[in-house]
Amino acid sequence: MTSHGRDLSRRRLLFGGAALGAGALLVGCTSNEEKPTEAQTKAAANESGGNSEPGKKVTIGFSAPAADHGWIAAITNNAKAQAGAYSDVEFKSVEAGADAAAQRAALSTLLSQKPDVIVLLPHDGKELNAFGLEAMKAGIPVVNLDRAFPDAKAYRLQIKGDNYGMGVAAATFIVEQLKAKGVSNPVIGEIAGIDSLELTQERSKGFADTLAQNGLKVANRRAAEFTADSGQQAATGLFQALPKIDAIWNHDDDQGIGVLAAVNQANRKEFFMVGGAGSKKAMEDIQADNTVLKATVTYSPSMASSAISLARLIGQGRGMSDLVELQVPKEIVLASETITKENASDYLKLGF
Amino acid sequence: MTTDSTKAAPDRAALPAQSPPVDPAQTEAAAGHAATAKAPNRGRIPFWSGEGGEGARRNLGLLATLVVLVVIGIATRPDLYGNASWVWGNTLTILKLASVVGVVTVGMTFVIIGGGIDLSVGAIVALAGVWCTTVATQSYGAGGMIFSALVVGLAVGVVNGLLISYGKLVPFIATLAMMVAARGLAAEISDKQTQVSDNQFINGIASTSLLGIPLLVYILAAVVIAGWVLLNRTTFGRRTVAVGGNAEAARLAGINVRLHTLLLYALSGLCCGIAAIMLTAQANSAQAAMANLYELDAIAAAIIGGTLLSGGRGTIVGSLLGVIIFSTITNLFAINGLSTEAQNMVKGGIIVAAVLIQQVQFGNLGTRFGRKRASTA
Known part of the structure; x- marks a missing residue:
């Protein structure tokens, strides 16, 4: 009994020590020293x-x-x-x-x-x-x-x-690029954000309307949840549905991290992609020009x-x-701007 | 215990003749006992279903559902299904899609069989994912990231287990609280940002294939096999069924129910830690909102896989099939370009249909098999 008891206590000591050590190590691991972005202020x-x-x-x-x-x-x-x-x-x-x-x-x-x-x-x-x-x-x-x-x-x-404007800007860029490449009957995919939100519907409407004006349409549209893991899954589904794609618009750069991961995992490089919102990471990727992400439309x-x-x-x-009026106007709608490799450096300070 | 189980054993032979779902608590308690008691006689029972023919029939039903889904796929997109290499690639994609939820579901299946529920799995995956992708953790390299994800998952599972077994909290409440708290902590650590993983080894887990099969599928297979062995071939597994079937009887039989419950939640947490690494690898990043509603996916998969929500019955193979069915549906909707709303409605319908069909078929089959068995005996 005593030897058994000692055995047990030794085991407990070992386990306890391991747990404490792991805990100490883990608590150290929560630090996120690298502050991702500076706030966008006008000094x-x-x-x-x-x-x-x-x-x-x-x-x-x-x-x-x-x-x-x-x-x-x-x-x-x-x-x-x-x-x-x-x-x-x-x-x-x-x-x-x-x-x-x-x-x-x-x-x-x-x-x-x-x-x-x-x-x-x-x-x-x-x-x-x-x-x-x-x-x-x-x-x-x-x-x-x-x-x-x-x-x-x-x-x-x-x-x-301007959510509708985002869709318009994305579609405009895609149409321009496809025309420049001379692609006929292009296959266009769309990875949307949370589908129940009005903003997602507006973005998709702007995208679809502008494509329709140019005689094009979305071949397949998958909705994600604005998170990277959902973006990865939606993109994987899209790739299965469309064996060949010419262009993709992904509504959100945060979920775009997952979309780009899926692109690598599926080893698909035949298309170009436009992002949305304008995250710092997306702008850096566009500037580096080493992924399928060629542009992003802002929602700053x-x-x-x-x-x-x-x-x-x-x-x-x-x-x-700067305005003549004595009071602030009642409505201001930000324009959705298109960030490409050429102007990415100007926008980088506005990336989040 | 001995008298108890000998009484239970004859009950069990008669069991299929009655309709089990009528009084699940009682029949399952009996089934749980019988399974433990009859362990030495297991030779007659098919090897892949720990509890006799019931599980086997259930799993055949699930396989039939899968076949139907594939046939629908062939009918709606013959152009894609005509291409053999696409079909192979798609099968692997479905399995990859199932891998993360599959690992979570294995842990969940143990918890549910043991008479509990774990609503915090999605939150644990998010917390472990966020914890292992902080700048500080990433500086320790892939080993440090894997270590912290596993330990965080395990630790949160242990806290769940302590609250439930020693704190006497209802599992639903304890894990609901953990779900909220763990997501909160994950948001706090990540400062609500998406944390990108720069570790090529971790990211490579999702893009590497061995012998043409993705590494993620191997991980899923390893976890499923380990889970199957643990449930069907070890004392731990037998005890899990006993505790879920009738905790009081299990306690009287000399099982340390509290410790066992604690271990079940720890196991679920560990599975979440493994899943966190896989999901982080897939998304090349982690954030507090990741693995959204995975708890519901895992519970749904376990349920349609034949795990009894009140505990005492369930199979790992059934749960795996449940997960694969859901990811096949997701895939089916994707290749047909249908909306997520429709997909969610169909998923809900399938959960209800699967349970209903199982009951009906099960009752009929039970009667038929019961008669056959009675006549041969």
């Missing part, structure tokens, strides 16, 4: 006069979904960094939780703190429209970021990307920085100094 000091002059103190409330996606992360980081660049802005951020209901709850606490302006990227524009109306009624201007409120009374300023999270700048102006009752 207030660099501008002379005009809007950058410090004005009335403004408190800006901010809320964006806590989604696990590079783009959303960049939105939050940009907003925070831009607010930090102004001496006259106080930034109050509330986590929006996992869905529209959680965001509504978070926003009501924000509302009770009476900020001067609220910058809001809703989980779903339609579901949070009522909150926009409520805040506006309470006299707090709302800057509606990206996912649009359907009701014009629900926001003071709407600043968003820099809009969050602009939204904070404009929210500050709204709070101070000032207009944009």
Whole structure:
């Protein structure tokens, strides 16, 4: 019994030691020293006069979904960094939780703190429209970021990307390239993002419409989930369905990492690919020109920085100094730009 | 235990005559016992189904479903199926697609047979994937990445097991909490970014083939074989069935139910660690949102594979077939260019249909076989 007991305790000691060692090693492994990107801000000091002059103190409330996606992360980081660049802005951020209901709850606490302006990227524009109306009624201007409120009374300023335009830009690039190559009857594939989102449908519509104007159509369309692993699976499916492909549009550069992995795994090189959103990695790949990725169409999270700048102006009752109007306009839609090897270096600083 | 099991044994002979799903808890408890008790007599039972003819028939049904799916594929895309090399490549693609979920499902099958459920598998895959692709871990090379993924998976599994067996939490609640917490931790570590793996060895796992067969398929095969041996040829496996069949009886029989439950969740976690490496290799990256809803895929595959959700019955081969059926459906929809929505509806329909058909067929077959067996005996 004693020898058995000693045996056991020795074994436990061994196991315990191993577990502790593994634990210590693992905890060390969580560090992510390499900060992936710098935030996209417009430094207030660099501008002379005009809007950058410090004005009335403004408190800006901010809320964006806590989604696990590079783009959303960049939105939050940009907003925070831009607010930090102004001496006259106080930034109050509330986590929006996992869905529209959680965001509504978070926003009501924000509302009770009476900020001067609220910058809001809703989980779903339609579901949070009522909150926009409520805040506006309470006299707090709302800057509606990206996912649009359907009701014009629900926001003071709407600043968003152009999803339909992304599809148009991607299709335009693909059509140009195919024409230049003289491909007849091209096979075009599409890897979309989360299919239930309106933005995905708009992107696909823009893509399909522009292709149709040129007498082309999408041969096969697979939907992924904006994650690299889902992108890899969707692309693998696409490759099985289409033994020969001429061009692919992948809606999102984050899931594009998986798509490019699938390209390598399937050893398919006969086509070229256009990405979407404009991540730093995608821009570097395009610049290096050693993958099938030849271009990406932007949907830049820099809009969050602009939204904070404009929210500050709204709070101070000032207009944009380059425009004639005394107040900030009501709607701003970012153009979707096409990044290719030629201009990638200019855009690299906007990559996320 | 001895009196108990001798009572249970005759029950079991009569079992197929009744319709088992009517009262699963009781019949399965009996079946679990009988299986343990009758272990020495196993010569008559087909080798690939630990619990006699039931599993074999079930698996034949699944194979038939697979054949139907392939026939639909041939009918809808004869141009592709006419090309032999495409068919071979496609089969490998289906298996590759099944590999990650397949490994997770093996662990899940053990947990479910043992009377539990693990809702946190997708989150564990994500956490292990993210942990092994941090800049710091990647600096240790492929060995460090594999080590950390396996240990993280195992550790989270052990925490699940401790909460359930010693903390007395309901498995559903404990693993639901872990699902949320592990994804949260993964998001915290990754700062919500997609972490790209620069390690060529890890990325190579997904693109390497040996003798024309992808490495991922070998890994799946190894895990499935190990799982099959563990379930059917070891005391651990027999104990798993006993614990899931009737935990109280298993405890009275001298099985350390708590420790065993802990080990089951640890095993599931370890499988998730292996899956995390495979998925990271496939996607060349990891992020907190990866392996989305894998828990549901794994549970669905185990269920249509004939694993009883209340525990005490299930086969590894059935679960594997379940996973392959789902990846064949995904492939079928891809090659026909159909939308994901339709695919999800069909998947849901197949889960219900598989369970319904199994019950109906099973009852009929049971009666028929029961009679035959009765007449020969």
